[in-house]
Amino acid sequence: MSDFAGMEDLMQDFLLESTELLSDVDNKLCELEKRPNDKALLNDIFRGFHTIKGGAGFLNVSAMVTICHRTENLFDKLRNGELPLSSELMDVILDATGVVRGMFTTLSQGLSPAVPDAGLLAALDSALAGNLAVPAAPVAAPAATPAAAANTPDWNVLHAAVTKATAAAASTPAPSAAVAAPVVEAVVETPAMPVVAAKPVPAKVAPQQGMASAPPENTIRIDTVRLDQVLNLSGEIGLTKNRLTTLRTEILQGNMETHTLRSLDEAISQLDLLVSDLQNAVMKTRMQPIGRLFQKYPRLARDLARQLGKEVELVITGEETELDKTMIEDLNDPLVHLVRNAVDHGVESSEERISVGKKPQSLVQLSAEQVGDHIVIEITDDGKGMNPEALRRKAIEKGLIDAETANGLDEKQCLQLIFLPGFSTKDQISNVSGRGVGMDVVRTNIQKLNGRIDINSEQGVGTRISISLPLTLAILPVLVVRACNQPFAVPLAMVREIIPIDVSAIQEVSGRPTIVVRDEILPLKTLANLLNWAPTQKPQFGVLMQSAEKSFILAVDSFVGRDDVVIKPLQNIRPKGVAGATLSGDGSVVLVLDMEDLLSGQADASGSGTMMLRNADNYSY
């Protein structure tokens, strides 16, 4: 079958489709643990393995066929009630899906996967024979053996019957016999296999590895309706362009009549509308439901919870929420970390929960929702919550902040301490989480996506982590402000409101200028100073900005308005605090500011910053 034209293409398709299918199977497996007798679920899982096996057969991936075939047979028995589902059996099955996933990764690298681990095959075989579940063995084994016995002898009789029934069914091809062989083999041989064979399998909890490093997708599946929309719009833009060309000729020939100019106005408005529609349509082709990411997590949570001896249910909502494809890929690592954190640190063990009067089973919720032009992803647990005092102490102990700064933090700010590099609340480092490399990386990754991460936690009730992301990275809504006679763009996502600056409202708090806005004391930072430029006038307006953990007022000379821009990264040079440049409507270059970068520099050199503030006293605050 190797003489397929376009085999690589086919492999890509197969991988894309079956990876999705396998994730679905994984989730169904997690559900199956809750409802072990659900026929529909068993059927679906059976079909999943069956389908993957079918595809793998055509692509000559015999290792995958072997393993899927056995798992499929196992589910055939399960759905026919020939085998009871035990947790040992679940472990073997989940291990098998892990191995299949690993094979997908190998295949995506263009390699042929190795023959699966003999231990796993043996475990599957003995499970097939009903020997795996220790208590069930006496019941299941006899049930399996007669079936096998009944299977073997009258094949020829039956085959002959088929041959007579239809001419076409006569030549059941040779492969069929080959495929059938392992079943018989498996069932007949295994009663001799001791239960020990199953042992090595549950010990491994490695399948997550395959999950984390999922094959990078370089193809994308797009709804044809969306593609048609793009085509349609580009066609319409073409028509409007023709109209404009005609109008240009007319105007160049001196035809300046009112109706010509009105037509020009109309054509331009139409173009305006069409281009923004086209931008949206093109953006939509890159949008993928976040469910493709979410579907990997129930399995992750389940494995981890089992390993830690906790009872955790992961509830997912909003899978259909759509997000830019590249963002979905970059979100995986942070989300994996947050889900693991919730299961590991967030929720308590069943005993602990019972002792404080909670349900033994804890609930972790993962949700996605589009709010305005943002996507909000939330991970909520009903665990013990975070103790701000403990976090504060820890941060001082670890020398991450000094005691004075620590005491100045309110409860909400204490929670933010977990984002500091090197912070870890668990004294014992488990192999799951607790190395303190996590949360700061999570935040950095989210910020790279122009997103924001927030923590809310109530002791004894639980923790909620919210991630807010723009819909796409391609188009950035900005607020254009002016300072030092030059326009600058700041991400609109960070802007809460704009206030006029009243000089009398400025108060000095420990030597720094602040303004109280609705009982909130906010530091005032002048954009010119942040940029290390000499201010040219007294700032007139304050832009109330909110970044991950701090709010402040950015003092600017004036502002131009909001705009949607496409950021062009600067080649070779990277001035501090500048994310890139864009063109404004009048054709001038506008620098797009990276506020985090700008502020981080300020915090590092806080001494010189204050100096500058004093030096420039007559102009700034």
Added chain:
Amino acid sequence: MIDKNMRFLVVDDFSTMRRIVRNLLKELGITNVDEAEDGQVALHKLKTQHFDFIVSDWNMPNMTGIELLRAVRADPQLKTLPFLMITAEAKRENIIEAATAGASGYIVKPFTAATLEEKMGKIFQSLNK
């Protein structure tokens, strides 16, 4: 021989598999092919459009291949349509089930274009008899 202009309906829930079958049919020179992702969709297409040959997978959600086969055979308009059942099952009870339901042929995954041609050839032979 097989008429290259015949209109085929390939039914499978796994799009990769539909593509594989399509490719195989193309190797045999058959390009007039439509697809359906399950029995229900297939049945709807069969009732609204003209087809000369059905190649269907067995295991599908919503409506399985065998259910589709029974529905096709029960429909006075469609009952004579050649129906080739594809499946990974080489189990005898399945073959018998398919045969009694009226499958014209039965092919086990994975298969080559040659096997497919042979199966189809046999089906047409018995049709022309």
